[in-house]
Amino acid sequence: MTKNQIADVVIIGSGIAALVAATRLCEHKNVIVITKSKKENSNSNMAQGGVAAAVSRDDNWMNHFVDTITAGNDHNINNAVEILVKKGPKYLQDMMVKGMIFDSDDNGRMILGQEGAHGKRRILHAGGDATGKALVEFMLGQLNDKVKIVEDILAVDLLVDSNKCYGIKIKRKNGKIENLYCKHTIIASGGCGGLYSFSSNDSTITGDGVAMAYRAGANLVDLEFVQFHPTMLYTNGKANGLVSEAVRGEGAILITESGKPLMKGVHPLADLAPRDVVSREIHRAFLQGETVYLDVSMIENFSRRFPTISKICEENGVDWRKGKLPIVPGAHFHMGGIQTNESGQTSIQHLYAIGEVACTGVHGANRLASNSLLEGIVFANSLADFILTIPEESWDHMPESFISSRNTQTMQLPTKAEVQQIMMTYVGIVRTEEGLTFAQTWFEKYVSSFSNLVPEGLSHEDIIIYNMLQTGWLITSSALMRTESRGGHYRTDYPAEIIDWKKKRIVRNSRIPALHH
Incomplete structure (x- = not known):
């Protein structure tokens, strides 16, 4: 060396x-x-x-x-x-x-x-x-x-x-x-926004750091808490860019297709309520078949104040001049x-x-x-x-354990889209024990075979999917362990008032038995 x-x-x-x-x-x-x-x-x-x-x-x-x-x-x-x-x-x-x-x-x-x-x-x-x-x-x-x-x-x-x-x-x-x-x-x-179908994150953000740290044995904590941004531009069934919360800060409001203010009476801060509250309300409206818009008609000089958002709208065929931007929550x-x-x-x-x-x-x-x-x-x-x-240490040699056997094992992995769909459907804005259990079982079909796998033997793309599977499983398992609703973790089977785990933190480490069968 x-x-x-x-x-x-x-x-x-x-x-x-x-x-x-x-x-x-x-x-x-x-x-x-x-x-x-x-x-x-x-x-x-x-x-x-x-x-x-x-x-x-x-x-x-x-x-x-x-x-x-x-x-x-x-x-x-x-x-x-x-x-x-x-x-x-x-x-x-x-x-x-x-x-x-x-x-x-x-x-x-x-x-x-x-x-x-x-x-x-x-x-x-x-x-x-x-x-x-x-x-x-x-x-x-x-x-x-x-x-x-x-x-x-x-x-x-x-x-x-x-x-x-x-x-x-x-x-x-x-x-x-x-x-x-x-x-x-x-x-x-x-x-880890790339684990979800709808996300504001750069497409390269796929939970790699969490997965690597887990395999190395580092402590991980609070993995169940994922924040969804309430307002992503929604066109052709896809989330196509973030519409900043600053737009609502300047007076924009969420409305239904009929023009009804969505957040009126839901929270004292209305459209400026915490993100988890606003995201759940939009999610509820979507489940009821409503289309939700962000009304920006009251904002003067919109394109000058929000040039990036105006450009995103134009690139996706949305005329911001009409004052209504179709939106959907996305992992943020x-x-x-x-x-x-x-x-x-x-x-x-x-x-x-x-x-x-x-x-x-x-x-x-x-x-x-x-x-x-x-x-x-x-x-x-x-x-x-x-x-x-801190004082520097002198390193004269490295452990021999870092010399890899170059395992070329291959395995059948799902696509990125399949991982994203599982996370969005079952480990998203609103969660249930039934949905989380289904997702955990789905992930464990793959994760249970990872114990003897050296990821370097996989292709570049498969390593990323490998990391997505491990991080998705970790988030899902942590969400099952937290039997309450708090912040970005909302379970319909455990409303917030039933139990208060104040300051309770769930720590996971790869030295803990990995799978729960």
Whole structure:
């Protein structure tokens, strides 16, 4: 093993959390960023809504804290939330000092938006509804070739021995398998929206990080909590792009085909109620044969205020000028994931997780709107602080267990669409024991045969499906274990008032017997 096979830090993913961590660490460490597609393929790059932060004179961190806890159905870890809302404004200010530009009015005052479940206008935007894209481009500019970003590399598995991570096994487009050794491995691979038929996520986001961490033996927590965004543009039976919550923040309302306000009398915040509440109401209407629209007729200069959304509408044959956008809920954010502390440490030494793939407990059972980009920025900085202050270990050799037998076993796998249909139908917005049990049994037909399978022997596409099956099974099994309704996990057979599992967290680890027959 030669020295040039060892890096200080390898980061899996290229979203905001990955880029912030890389920017901080590259000044002192040799950092490599790998992504299974292109560096622009991330949920961060697609984020429309903005970044939430208590920056106005009539707002403070405690207001933001309370709104986050309330939206999270009191399942949050309070200390993590406090770090998020206290440190967020400072990190954003630091970015602005370095040149990041957020939208402001003609007098130079920052324009702050309103979104669901926020008690104050505290959402910073850039480029109207292209905040994520602006942030990603800014961070890539900050890196300025200081970090090697390798595209079209699939992370297959983590190299773990005796509960210590030594790097990752990767697969190149040409099928070549390599071990990439490093002293610090950071998973920032995003969530799992691609497991569902309707999703706002980039098509590359398929739960890979959760599956790899599970196989390595890392603790996973709160996997049952999946947030559905209420408003995705719905045309030709497909979800074709996100319609940001900021549109409702500017006055748009949900209506039925007859023009009846959908959210009137459902929740005190009406159309700005928490996302799980709004998504369930739209879902209920759909089951009753109703078509649901977002009425945007009251918003002046719609195309100037929301250029990305206007373009999505035009690309899909929807005339936004008529004021009615057909919508449907879609999988948006995974509150659960790889269990970490506030510094991004997992239960495995030298393995870290940040961004949506991680679960610090900051979002509880339901993420507050526009807290996701903020989470990536804050906890990537916390992780960088930790790595830069710990003493370096000297690694003279690697365990022999990382030399693979190159298993070429093949197996019959379902298609992506089949996995997505199972998840959308039985593990979606509304769940039941019967539906979850059916889905779990379906997944176990495949997952039960994985014990002796080395995923590197599969094709590039089949590895992704393999990960989708494992992550889908984990989410389904966790949803069966939580016999209550809370936030993004809603079961008609266990309404919220029957049982209160306050602060109860379901932790899964690959050392737990994998299947329940």
